[in-house]
Amino acid sequence: MENNSALRHDWTKDEIMEIYDQSLLELVYRASTVHRQWHNPQEVQVSTLLSIKTGGCPEDCSYCGQAARYHTDIKVQALLSTETVIAHAQKAKDSGSSRFCMAAAWREVRDNKDFDRIIEMVKAVNAMDMEVCCTLGMLTEEQALRLQEAGLYAYNHNLDTSEEYYDEIISTRKFDNRIATIENVRKAGLTVCSGGIIGLGETPLDRISMLLTLANMPKHPESVPINALARVKGTPLENLPKVDIWDMVRMIATARIIMPASMVRLSAGRIEMTEVEQAWCFMAGANSIFTGERETLLVTPNPGVSEDRAMLSTLGLKPMAPKEKKNSCAL
Ligand code: SAM
Ligand code: DTB
Ligand code: SF4
Numbered sequence: 001m002e003n004n005s006a007l008r009h010d011w012t013k014d015e016i017m018e019i020y021d022q023s024l025l026e027l028v029y030r031a032s033t034v035h036r037q038w039h040n041p042q043e044v045q046v047s048t049l050l051s052i053k054t055g056g057c058p059e060d061c062s063y064c065g066q067a068a069r070y071h072t073d074i075k076v077q078a079l080l081s082t083e084t085v086i087a088h089a090q091k092a093k094d095s096g097s098s099r100f101c102m103a104a105a106w107r108e109v110r111d112n113k114d115f116d117r118i119i120e121m122v123k124a125v126n127a128m129d130m131e132v133c134c135t136l137g138m139l140t141e142e143q144a145l146r147l148q149e150a151g152l153y154a155y156n157h158n159l160d161t162s163e164e165y166y167d168e169i170i171s172t173r174k175f176d177n178r179i180a181t182i183e184n185v186r187k188a189g190l191t192v193c194s195g196g197i198i199g200l201g202e203t204p205l206d207r208i209s210m211l212l213t214l215a216n217m218p219k220h221p222e223s224v225p226i227n228a229l230a231r232v233k234g235t236p237l238e239n240l241p242k243v244d245i246w247d248m249v250r251m252i253a254t255a256r257i258i259m260p261a262s263m264v265r266l267s268a269g270r271i272e273m274t275e276v277e278q279a280w281c282f283m284a285g286a287n288s289i290f291t292g293e294r295e296t297l298l299v300t301p302n303p304g305v306s307e308d309r310a311m312l313s314t315l316g317l318k319p320m321a322p323k324e325k326k327n328s329c330a331l
Pocket of ligand 3: 057058059104
């Protein structure tokens, strides 16, 4: 974005802690001020999320209902057909989404027929004038490049939690694997969507540490999703307490202040928030949400599309038009 000189990449934990810990109303006021300097506060990016391959994942992320090893109620679904995905994308566009995100419960991308099909899907959705995003697990630079050439706009790969707490939450991969994939995505010229989850039993210091990793990347992720743990029955974290709304507000506000140009996305957890609580998140600088059909996020519920539209209208927020796609004339 313009005004890049104002972006910092040398934050310290103490500085971020001071921001996160300050008196709540001061924090929100400051975040809101930054938000208004960098973004149109009346616009929210509405992104539709579709699970294109559900469940049966070999990883052991302890928050996730799609890990094969946990006994959850999630129905395993093989990769959807390209036609089905296109139909969903068309509906998303018709209901005002400017971004379409396809998620697969994979550990990593493999160079097989399924990946060829993803490439087809990316080309088709790109041709519909929406920002296309994928989240498919780990990726090599070559695979990232193939996606870029097909018209992918963004790749989502969350840090999920701090480097220090990572091994408590996931044992089947390392924090460094996440960083390596994000670097591959950058090298391929894609935009990065990366954030994390709160409510995994981490300390405030872990939250600060995760934000520090994001903010001190050579380039800030263009999009930073902040998820509140969706507690899924059958997963190791099912009995953790519900995330406190003020923790969510602090997290969003801190991300907004230290990564002012990024889109900060209020992601999982909206279903458990009232409109008033979500309004606080927008006030704290969130300017993006996920919507999804059949009232689902991926496998957990999300507010319905029409409820979201009503909420945005009540709050005087407009869905944002798609960004100029730098990828659209790449061919
Ligand atoms: N399998 C790929 C991966 O892990 O990168 C892509 C899909 S995965 C579902 C995408 C992201 O969803 C995760 O990185 C995590 O941040 C988020 N997520 C998954 N389960 C969640 C839950 N129960 N609550 C909140 N966020 C969750
Ligand atoms: C992200 O940060 N949150 C979305 C998306 N990226 C893929 C997923 C949230 C998943 C919530 C739990 C579920 O339904 O699986
Ligand atoms: Fe698999 Fe992604 Fe779920 Fe982890 S978060 S178990 S990698 S689908």
